[in-house]
Amino acid sequence: MVRMPRFVPTLDRKLLRDLWEMKGQALAIAAVVAAGVTMFVTYLSNFASLQQTRAEYYDTARFADVFASLTRAPSSVRLRLEAIPGVERVMTRVVADVTLDVPGMAEPATGRLVSLPDAGRPALNDLFLRRGRWIDPNRPDEVLASEMFCEAHGFGPGDRVAALINGRRRWLTIVGVALSPEYVFAIRPGELFPDKRRFGIFWMSGAALAPAFDMEGGFNDVSMALGRGASEPDVIEQVDRVLAPYGGLGAVPQRQQLSGWTLENELAQLQMFGFITPLIFLGVATFILNVALTRALTLQRSQIAALKALGYANTTIAWHYIKWGLVIAACGALLGIAGGAWLGSGMIALYNQYFRFPVLYYRMSTDVAVASLFGALTVAALGAWSAVHRAVRIPPADAMRPEAPALYHQRLFEKSLRLPIASRMVLRNLERQPMRSMVSVLGIAFAVAVLFVGLSFIDVMNLLVNQQFELATRQDATVSFAAPRSARAVHDVQHMPGALDFEPMRTVPVRLRSGARTRTLAISGLPEHPSLNRLVTRAGDALEVPPEGLVLSQMLGDILAVGPGSTVQVSVLEGRRQVLDVPVRMLVDDSLGLQAYMRQDALHRLLGEGGTISGAAITLDPAQTEAFYSAVKTMPAVAGVALREMTLRNFRETIDQTMKLQIFFNVLFAGVIAFGVVYNSARVSLSERSHELASLRVLGFTRGEISFILLGELAVLTVVSLPVGAAIGYGLGQLIMAGFNNEMYRLSFVVSSATMARAFLVVIVAAALSGLLVRRRLDRLDLVAVLKGRE
Amino acid sequence: MYASAQNATGHPTSEPVFIARGLRKVYVMGEVRVEALRGVDFELYEGEFIVLLGPSGSGKSTLLNILGGLDVPTSGSVVYKDHNLTAAGEAALTQYRRSHVGFVFQFYNLIPSLTARENVALVTELTPGSMTPEDALGLVGLSPRLDHFPAQLSGGEQQRVAIARAIAKRPDVLLCDEPTGALDITTGAVVLDAITRVNRDLGTATVVITHNAAIAGLADRVVRLADGHVVSVERNTTKLTVGELQW
Ligand SMILES: Nc1ncnc2c1ncn2[C@@H]1O[C@H](COP(=O)(O)OP(=O)(O)OP(=O)(O)O)[C@@H](O)[C@H]1O
Ligand SMILES: [Mg+2]
DSSP, rough: EEEEEEEEHHHHHHHHHHHHTTTTHHHHHHHHHHHHHHHHHHHHHHHHHHHHHHHHHHHHTTSSEEEEEEEEEEEEHHHHTTTTTEEHHHHEEEOOEEEETTOOOOOOOEEEEEEESSSSSSSSOOEEEEEOOOTTTTTTTEEEEEEEHHHHTOOOTTTTTEEEEEEEHHHHEEEEEOOOOOGSOOEEEEEEEEOOEEEEEEEHHHHHHHHHOOTTTEEEEEEEOOOOOOOOOHHHHHHHHHHGGGGGGOOOOEEEEEEEEHHHHHHHHHHHHHHHHHHHHHHHHHHHHHHHHHHHHHHHHHHHHHHTTTTHHHHHHHHHHHHHHHHHHHHHHHHHHHHHHHHHHHHHHHHHHHHSOOOOOOOOOHHHHHHHHHHHHHHHHHHHHOOOOOHHOOOHHHSSSOOOOOOOOHHHHHHTTOHHHHHHHHHHHHOOOOHHHHHHHHHHHHHHHHHHHHHHHHHHHHHHHHHHIIIIBBBBBEEEEEEOOOOTTHHHHTTTTEEEEEEEEEEEEEEETTTEEEEEEEEEEEEESSSBOOOTTTTOOOEEEOOSEEEEEEHHHHHHHHOOOOEEEEEOOSOOOOOEEEEEEEEEOSSSSSEEEEEHHHHHHHOOOSEEEEEEEEEEEEGGGHHHHHHHHHHHEEEEEHHHHHHHHHHHHHHHIIIIIHHHHHHHHHHHHHHHHHHHHHHHHHHHHHHHHHHHHHOOOOOOHHHHHHHHHHHHHHHHHHHHHHHHHHHHHHHHHHHHHSSSBOOOOOHHHHHHHHHHHHHHHHHHHHHHHHHHHHOOOOOOHHHHHHO | OOHHHHHHHHHOOOOOEEEEEEEEEEEEEEEEEOOOOEEEEEEETTTTTEEEOOOSSSHHHHHHHHTTTSSSEEEEEEEEEEEGGGGHHHHHHHHHHHHHHHOTTTTTOOOSSOOOHHHHHHTTTSSTTTOHHHHHHTTOOOGTTTTTTTGOOOOHHHHHHHHHHHHTOOOOOEEEETTTTTHHHHHHHHHHHHHHOOOHHHEEEEEEEEGGEEEEEEESEEEEEEEEEEEEEEEEEEEOGGOOOOO
């Protein structure tokens, strides 16, 4: 026993010694609290770090407020943009996507060329030079390249890449490695995950870039900073009006700019996870704390009575026991804060792989630490309170007597089954206290549930990829043209080496408007009987596109507040730039992005065009992919090629890097829960029944036999909890998915049977381990001591 | 009245500590009603030593618990000096136990995680004007065992710790429910000696429940309960010491 200094009040000595006595259990509960707090701190400190880093970066780099692309406008239009009320600063640029031929890589890549001002730094969206030097405006081949692309290829100043500009190969020499607030998250539009190897951004002299794209004395991209109090929607409307004659593709605010939008969604997700996941853990901790304390209090019944007889007030006694919970929770919280700070800094490194800031600091905010400590303490107090409340309210004279012995029953089936005596004891004990058995089942079930949620992420992602690449877009390659081309272009693509099946694609940039709600995106025109690009629901059903009218993603319908039967205004952002009212025929519950579909023939009719195409979907002869790649690399007017194989590989790598770690911790934490719950139940049963078990030993039962009585009970509880946990996990998964889903993803929660088996296995192993630990205690049961004590 | 006659003759100078009148206690368990006390009149005077005898189930513990403020009667009244316990609430009863009552139970009810000294300190910290735990334990002859945990003490020693704990606050009444019930004769004698000494030296009014009629010789008065009634009250003309008892 622990010796304590004199100043420790006697009741607190009892507290500390009792805690020490049940240190195994206390540790198990503290571990669950720690797991919850770790998650809370990890997610929320990352959220805070990213948010602050983003704010600082956007600010120092003068990240623009409004962005617009257009076909081409003369430089003079800039003055008209500057004249729009609320616009403080305007930067015009030339931006063009080209096919890249990267030394050492067979597949074609996409390069985005962005012009730099002739002198000085960009007024907006300033670059951060990580390595090398700024370009020499007199050297047309010099470029600054995006950091991720350089990293993926091991490029640095001095290395060269070939760009296919207007059908001609042009060598670009990298002189510096740069970062831009526009490409914190650098992803090609329409892709699922950033492909570091196949998408690079190159900043180069405007004087060198403009002539190649017919942009001398003109621009095709605008960024604008707004003054304080400027009305963003008003500015956007005016910008659209000014740029409409020049093929304006619709201005978007910062939060809808591709990188800004992704970052925003990611942050929202982090914040959500930062609350929901720890909530589950803390909920479980409250629960097992309550169970452990309720049972510990049963054992302390006569002590409570003695304290009352001595004149201790109910509130004093209640506070004494609530302190148990608080001490345990405080230990767990401190452990969790330390763990969260450590894990959080690790996770930030992970973000650094996909989000590029000049510096991404990790800040462990005191707010988060204090909040988690208080959260844990509150939760512990709640868990302890209901247990303590009940125990303390028993009148002292009743508490003096041992609890009324439970009623045992002999069930018919026991007789007919002729179960051995030990098995009968197991069954009767379970049945005698159905509430308690249920509570244990629920506790273990939570562990199963947490595993379900944690492990199923792979399943969810696999389902998404399967749907996307097996059901919805079944082509091997998607070629998109820099500008829409006539039906004759079909021939060029059809006769490319290796091309087997072929489907023309037509996507039209539009702005959809319904009342004040508006979104800028592209309508995809699908063939009447598509074989490659299909309209597929979240459940995996391929739908037929109605002959007329629009089909929108459910999420887009929600954003625009429209449904089947409503009409949306479609402002076409290319060609003749018609403004049309088009009926919405259907909302489709799909899983990715904000999509708008239409039958290709209907789209052609709507636009009054012939067989114009903007790209093509192709299946490839696997033996000829190399030939296809090199053909694409020299094909003029191609803005980009998406390759299924590359995307899938990229996806797997992403999963490998990001999810594995998270899954590892999920498994760890779920293991902690399972272990905590089972160990607690076992320890409590052991202390409640040690008298009975010791008596059996005195009667000549072996250690194995009495272990069977105690552990058999736990085994039954564990087995029962598996399906219960599966059900809870399924519910939790749906809940988390609802929080996870945003404008980018609408995923369904699925669990594969392999995941299910893995989850069950983890829980069974954790339960077996705690069973073993208890068995060791059981083996050391001091018969004399147990029988001497009354209770 | 019988009680006032006793008062007039037996205790001309002492004041009653307890006056209980018409105490009834009914336990209702589902359809079964157990009448533990069926109209008990009882009084205890300052400095008096009462032994409560009676067959098992006769209501002794019930009466003691009510006197000690651990339980409340179904009807009837208990007055402790100027406190009406029947009308007192939970908080008042706690305060009453804290300041005036010392309990000793058959099964000691020590806190297993606290040493002998600490078990006593539990009370001395709570009630101002208590003696030190060391003094209290000295009174029961346990000075050498101050830092032992209950599990390291014999039954008799544990019971003496319980007595030390009960008397440390210098209570006005000491209520003992079968204090020797779990002990052998010799150990029981040591424990009883401690109780009688407290009664004699500190003048603490004491009630001891026992099944052992021999112990009745220690008392000023012997009250017998049967079936929830007081069946007899006897006054001992000569009060014996523990050493003089015929076990
Ligand atoms: N909480 C209770 N619920 C129901 N019946 C009770 C309760 N407490 C006591 N009784 C009953 O009241 C009667 C008196 O009990 P009490 O404990 O006062 O007896 P006792 O004289 O102390 O007996 P013993 O000598 O065996 O300790 C008994 O019949 C007992 O069963
Ligand atoms: Mg009794």
